[in-house]
Amino acid sequence: MKKENVPQDESALKDITRELVYAKDEKGNFVKVLSTGWNTKKAALDITWENIKEELEEAKELVRNKKKSPIFYWMIKNLMDKKLLASYVGYRKWRVSRHLKPRVFDKLSDSVLEKYASTFEISLNELKNYNIK
Amino acid sequence: MSTFKHYQTAHCENGVTLGLLKNIGINPISEPLIFGIGSGLFYIHVPFMKVHGAPTISFRSFPGAIFKRTCDALDIKVERRKFSSPEKAQRFLDEKLRENIPVGCQVGVFNLSYFPREYRFHFNAHNLIVYGKNGGNEYLISDPVMEKVTTLDQRTLEKVRFARGF
Numbered sequence: 001m002k003k004e005n006v007p008q009d010e011s012a013l014k015d016i017t018r019e020l021v022y023a024k025d026e027k028g029n030f031v032k033v034l035s036t037g038w039n040t041k042k043a044a045l046d047i048t049w050e051n052i053k054e055e056l057e058e059a060k061e062l063v064r065n066k067k068k069s070p071i072f073y074w075m076i077k078n079l080m081d082k083k084l085l086a087s088y089v090g091y092r093k094w095r096v097s098r099h100l101k102p103r104v105f106d107k108l109s110d111s112v113l114e115k116y117a118s119t120f121e122i123s124l125n126e127l128k129n130y131n132i133k
Numbered sequence: 134m135s136t137f138k139h140y141q142t143a144h145c146e147n148g149v150t151l152g153l154l155k156n157i158g159i160n161p162i163s164e165p166l167i168f169g170i171g172s173g174l175f176y177i178h179v180p181f182m183k184v185h186g187a188p189t190i191s192f193r194s195f196p197g198a199i200f201k202r203t204c205d206a207l208d209i210k211v212e213r214r215k216f217s218s219p220e221k222a223q224r225f226l227d228e229k230l231r232e233n234i235p236v237g238c239q240v241g242v243f244n245l246s247y248f249p250r251e252y253r254f255h256f257n258a259h260n261l262i263v264y265g266k267n268g269g270n271e272y273l274i275s276d277p278v279m280e281k282v283t284t285l286d287q288r289t290l291e292k293v294r295f296a297r298g299f
Contacts, residue, residue: 012251017280020143022165030165032141034280045251048185079185079243079255087297 010101011037011072012045052079069105071096073132074120089115137235137264139275139282144193147173148277149237149260150200156235156264156267170206171199182299185255196239196258219291228261235264235275241296247283257296281294 003023013019020033025031059076062068075085086096098104099116110124117127137156142148142164150167156189168174175194182189193199197213204211216222229236241257242248264282272290274283285293 010255012249014245016249017278019278020141051185082256084298087182 006033006035007038007040008035009039009042011039011042013037029030043114052076063132066102068103069100069102070127070130070132071105071116072100072118073130074099074122074127085119088119091115137262137273137275141276141280142277144168144173145260145276145278146173146193146196146199149262151204152262152275152277153235153237154207154209155202166250167199167203171203172202173199184256189221196260200237219295222294223287223291227266230263230266237262238294240293242293243296243299244289244292245276246278246285246289247274255296255298257298263290 001023003025006021006023007074012034018036019033019130021033022030023033040047056073056076059068059073063070063073071085076083077080080088080091082096082100082118086093089096091099099112113127114124138152140148140152140155142151144164147164147167151162154162154167158173171194173193175192177189177191179189179191201211212227216225226236226238230262238261239257240259240261241255242259243253243255245253245259261277262271262275264275267273267284270287271284272287274285274290276283
């Protein structure tokens with residue numbers, strides 16, 4: 001690719017940084033070029049975030065309907081799955097699965113909830129009483 | 134004050150290798166040269182290792198391989214440490230920074246505060262260089278994919294160094 005053809009599209013990099021790519025100059029030598037972004041890359045990233053948003057909406061619904069505990073909502077919000085969350089809080093996956101059940105969640109002690117709250121970087125109160133809209 | 138010079142590259146591990154080598158006076162060296170002698174080009178498709186429902190695909194060799202192969206080829210000794218204790222990791226880092234030795238770190242990007250939000254996933258094979266400390270709490274960061282140097286506070290740096298998952 002010639003350096004003048006390097007995509008300079010608007011992307012999430014805006015006002016933060018530009019990425020470095022290699023392209024050819026007039027003489028055919030590779031040179032470094034800074035790019036503001038590429039629409040194709042942006043489209044792929046946008047799809048991923050659309051999916052995450054949908055997943056989060058579903059999670060809210062499940063928590064509101066008492067099918068899942070609030071931990072489930074925060075897990076999805078933090079782009080985690082059960083395995084990853086388990087490694088952050090230091091419990092086995094099956095225990096985390098149990099904590100995702102509203103009835104189990106309601107009986108959890110503050111010390112257990114605190115582990116989740118600090119993983120999600122929220123307060124204990126937010127985890128217990130957050131009003132998921 | 135540190136005399137560390139920041140170099141931007143296309144790929145983070147090439148960049149950390151380049152930054153660390155250049156700053157100890159290894160010249161001439163460039164990102165393409167490191168990528169070549171470090172045998173960076175690779176392909177793997179891991180269908181059972183999923184990230185957001187998508188199978189893992191990598192076009193680069195495993196984390197640390199480019200750095201290791203490049204330094205082996207140049208006959209440069211690399212000191213690599215792994216820590217299970219965040220306190221020990223920080224103490225070692227602080228000690229090296231006091232000796233004015235820049236330190237390459239493998240980190241997760243989810244909590245990397247200077248990255249665009251849209252880029253921050255639970256991906257733990259990113260690399261950066263810590264080249265100094267500002268006051269008590271702020272670390273000076275040379276992240277090779279960034280145009281300019283950045284900073285991370287102590288807590289954030291600890292979080293990215295001790296990110297969980299693969």
